Amino acid sequence: MNNGDFTVSSTTCRATLAAGRSCTVTVSFKATADGIRLASIPIIHSGTNALSHLVVTGLGVSTPTITAVAPTLAGRGATVTITGTLLTSTTGVTFQALGQVAQAATSFTVINDTTITAVIPANLSGTTNAPLATAVAVTTRGGTASLAGGVGGLTVNGNPPIITLVAPASGVAGNSVTITGSGFVVGGTTVAINGAVAAIAATPAATATSITVIVPLAANTTGAALANAPLTVSTANGVATSRYTVGSTPILRSFTVPGRATRGSTISLVGTGFTAASTVTFTTATGTTVAAAVLAGRSATSLSVVIPLTAVQGLVTVNTVGFLPSALEFVVDTPPTITSFTPTSGAANAATKIVVTGNNFRTASVVKVGKTNVLAFTVDSPTQITITGLDPATRTGAISITAFGAVTSTGTFTVVLPPTITTFTPTTATANTTTVSVTGTNFVVGGTTVDLVQGPANAPTAVLPQTVLTTTATTITFRAPAGTPAGAYNVRVTNVAGFARSVANLTITLQAPTITSFTPTTATGGVTSVAITGTSFTATSTVSLVQGATVRAQTPAFVNPTTLTFTPAAATPAGVYTVRVTNAAGTATSVATLTVLAPVPTITSFAPGTSTAGGTQVETVTGTNFIAGTTVALVSGATVVAQTATIASSTSITFTPSAATAAGVYNVRVTNSAGLVTSTATLTVVGKPTITSITPNPGAQGKAVTITGTNLLGTGTVTWFASGVTQTLTTTTRTATSITLTLPGTATRAAGTITVDNGAGGVASIAFTIG
Structure with a gap:
């Protein structure tokens, strides 16, 4: 029993009810679980005291859920599949496009507890062509579940396109045709004729009910009229199909030669749709066109023409009035020309590079310098060839190129041979003064350098470039630049073909600086x-x-x-x-x-850190820039006490705190003519010790004595000196004004001196006798 799911909400029954009478009990049901729920109401019969039960039942049903809809993009009238939970008791399905009222599904079918199929209403979202996000709702006995439209939900396409008229109904490539209908999407519509996409005309502008296109050349390549070719209008919402007759268009398909020939040659153009009015043009070097002479014997599929003398590689076009032109690429081979080359001289070796400019180099097959083939060359473009290496046997001569004809340069390329040195004069020279003249062969004007060298020929230890003054084929003059180190050198002359080095030495004398x-x-x-x-x-x-x-x-x-x-x-x-x-x-x-x-001084450190005013201890300051005239002072707040300093070096200066320096803590300041620096560390200055008395005096071995005075504290010792012997005494107590100690039993018995040392360069003494 599930008595907890049922509650008596009201009753007309009293405590007792006479036989044959009736009363009403109203029971509320709130299921705590799915499925059939049971409860009983007890009835006691007073005559027999028997007990019977009135059974009440209820069906527990939970709220449904929708987890997905498929497909997520569909058109009006399409069937979609809704998945979720607790869908068995579905009583209704609705679709609500964004901004619209909900509309009931045309029909729906419950597949099982997790699946329903439903048909989208054909008139959903009115007349709009734009796709709309559409919410889906399912109502069951347990309540209503919904799934939002758009991303993750359902989007319903707008109205599909409809074609009502195509005008005109026929035409050829290049003609315009206007399609009338509905459901066209401006900027989102594609028109194809016989599968070839047609360009949309700029005018008149496309609308939702009208669109004008240009018949593409590819709509008919058969060479004959094509009746009832399919014409399609496609949008994201669907495709509409009509028919259109595409007339024959002249089309150039090929040439009887393999796409290339020389100027003045006769070639045949093969295609379809040629007429008596068809003309042919070739491309010129300026990018314009030139008409070709069409020979007799033309037909609808063949035209014979003579290649114009100004034609170059480019498009060959068949033009027919009333039709789009048809063109193919054709190579017109022309003899090469040479306009220039650089450099105009060089060595006959693999390193030499020559750039030749001109025209019609594309098919170059042979390149020579003089009578000898070059080692290698590259055709960089139709107007440039780069020679990369000359055979060592090459000699001076013109450059020739063979490519659908041959051409020879008007200028010659001079092959440079390695230089030689016969002699030079004088053999001694002063840098920046003496002109040296070298005699030899194969000196190239503007292309020969001179160096002074020392060390092995192939790995010199010194190479000093010289200033060339004049050059002829057999003489070169130079002058050693100022600063050339004095010494003996070989003279080396170099051109692109190699170098020559003198056997004799040139002596360079040193010049005053x-x-x-x-x-x-x-x-x-x-x-x-x-x-x-x-x-x-x-x-x-x-x-x-x-x-x-x-x-x-x-x-x-x-x-x-x-x-x-x-x-x-x-x-x-x-x-x-x-x-x-x-x-x-x-x-x-x-x-x-x-x-x-003068540089501003710096202080790195000083030592020691404690000294006696007027004492003997020397303070050493370490730093930089201690120059003549550098001074030292001790600084405490506004108090500056000058000291007498000794400059040991530019990095060390010493001083002893003066007697006028009051005891205290000071920073050290060093000053020169450029500025001053003050230490961050401090120096403690203590007063010089004094002894005012010693009692008892005289004293005795093994007995205590007391020294009274000032500034007696410190790390130094107390000593007894008598008869040439110094003994260190052990203090018992030591304060600034008093020292107590016990004289040792071995202390020298004589008149002498007791000295107190504070360990910081300060000492005080007093006469004392040990009896």
Whole structure:
């Protein structure tokens, strides 16, 4: 029993009911599960006291669900399959297009509890041609379930196209034809005639009921009229079909030669639909067309023509009045021409490359220089050939090309042979001064270089390019550029074919240096690099800064014979200097001046960290740019105490805190003419110790004594000196004003001195006697 699913909502029955009488009991049913649900109402019979039951029943039905619809894109009147759950008791199916009222399915069939098929109403969404997202709803005894339209749901296409009229009903390629009907989608309609897509005409503009197209050439390629060819109008909503008669169009299909011939040749054009009015044109080099002479004997399938003398490769077109032209590509072979080539000279070897320009090179088969075939060539384009390598046997001559004819260049290509050196004079030269003349053979004007070399012929250790002055076939002159290092060299002459190297040596003598300029003109000592430009600089050249009679040597770096660099030494005093460069041949001094700025000092560290004012301990400061005139001060807040410093080097300076320095904690400040720097670390300055008394005095071995004074604290020792012997004493207590200690039993018994050392350069002594 499922008594919990039933509730007595009202009754007209009293506690007792007489025989033959009736009353009403109203029972509410709310199923807690699917299926048949049962409950009973007990009845007691007063005469027999027997018990009977009135059974009530109900059917539990849950709300259905829709999980999918297929297909998701369908037209009006189409059948779709709806899947879900609890669909057995379906009583209705509706479709509701976006923005429209719901419409009942034309019919539906319950397949099983999870599947229904339904027919979309033929008039769904009115007259619109656009696809619409459509919601699907299913109603059962358990309620209604729905699935939204669009993505993941159902989209119903608009009205399919309908053709009511095609006018005119016949035509040829290129004619326009207007199709009237309904359901056309502007921008979404395709028209095909005999399977060939037709271009939509710009005017008149397409509408939902009318569209004008141009009959395509491919609609009829049979050579005869084609009656009742299919004409289709297609949209996303469907396809409509009608008929159209396509007349015959002249079509060029082939040539009797394999697509190429020379100018002036006679060729035959093969096709269909040729008429007595058909004409033929060829393409010219300017992109225009030129008419060909049509010979007698033409037919509907053949035309014989003479290739015009100005024709080039391009389209050959058959033109017939009233019809679209028909064209095929044809190659007109013309003899080659050479307009230029570069370079005009080179070596006879595989590395030589020559670019030849002209026309009609496409079919080039043979290329020669002089009488010898080139090693290789490439046809880059109809107007360019690149020769890549000459046979070593090649000699000077014209360039010839064979390609549907032959052509020979008017100019000649000069084959360059390796140079030779007979002699040169003089055999000693000064750089940038002496002109050297080399005699030999095969020197090429504008194509020969001269070097001075040292080391093996095939792997020289030094190669110095020279300045060529004049060149003839047998003589070349040059001058060694300024800065050429002194020494003995071989002379090497090179052209594209190879090189020659002299057996004799050319001796280059060193020239005194020159200074052209230097940059920058202001530099900070120890910081700024200065570049000197000039001539005859060597690896042993020296650089100095000159100020009156004072010459300050610098440390240069050799870059090349025309460039030296140096950084003014950090110790160089600030001032204005001239720059001097010296080599083994002489000295050059700049006219311009270099302003040297003192570098701002830096502090890396100092030690020790505690010192006595007026004491003997030396503080050493380490850093940079400690130049002449650098000073040291101790700084505490607004208090600045000058110190007496000694410059040990540009990186080290020393001082001892002066007696005038008050005890305290200070930063160390170093100042030079360029600026100052203050340490982040601190120096503790302590007062110099003093002894005011010692009691008892005299003292005794093994007895305690007390030293009284000031600044007695520290890490230093307390010593006893007498009779030339020093003994270290052990303190018992030690404060700034008092020290207690016990004299050792071995202490020397005599008059002497007790000394207190604070360990920071401060000491104090007092006379004392041990009896």
